[in-house]
Amino acid sequence: MTIGIVATIKIQDGKADEFETFFTELAMQVRANEPGNLAYQLTKSRAEPNTYKVLELYTDQDAVTHHGGTAYFKAAGPKFAAVLAGRPDVEYLDGVG
Numbered sequence: 001m002t003i004g005i006v007a008t009i010k011i012q013d014g015k016a017d018e019f020e021t022f023f024t025e026l027a028m029q030v031r032a033n034e035p036g037n038l039a040y041q042l043t044k045s046r047a048e049p050n051t052y053k054v055l056e057l058y059t060d061q062d063a064v065t066h067h068g069g070t071a072y073f074k075a076a077g078p079k080f081a082a083v084l085a086g087r088p089d090v091e092y093l094d095g096v097g
Contacts, residue, residue: 001094001095002038002057002058002059002060002095003057003063003064003092003093003094003095004055004056004057004058004092004093004094004095005054005055005056005058005090005091005092005093006053006055006056006093007054007056007089007091008051008052008053008089008091009051009052009053009054009084009088010050010051010085010088011051011052011083011085012083012084013050015050015082016050018082018083019052019083020042022076022079023042023052023054023076024042026072026073026076027040027041027042029070029072030067030072030073033070034063034066034067034070035063036058036059036060036062036063036067037057037059037067038057038058038059039055039056039057040055040056041054041055041056042054043055057095
């Protein structure tokens with residue numbers, strides 16, 4: 001069963017460029033190294049300034065677990081901490097059909 005994740009991330013004022021730059025690098029690593037990842041896309045809210053949503057889709061729970069355990073994902077932690085304006089809101093979704 002596929003697993004979807006929607007992570008809502010609020011960024012500090014003036015930190016959008018920094019965030020987008022390192023997230024783009026992270027997304028490239030995810031796409032290149034995680035065959036169980038079907039989608040990993042950063043999107044920016046049109047309605048809420050400094051608000052982003054990461055749309056993720058994985059083949060199964062093992063792929064989600066693998067993603068969270070990668071060295072590049074763990075290394076992104078301090079970069080996220082430097083730009084976040086609060087804790088991300090992460091929603092997990094089960095694929096249907």
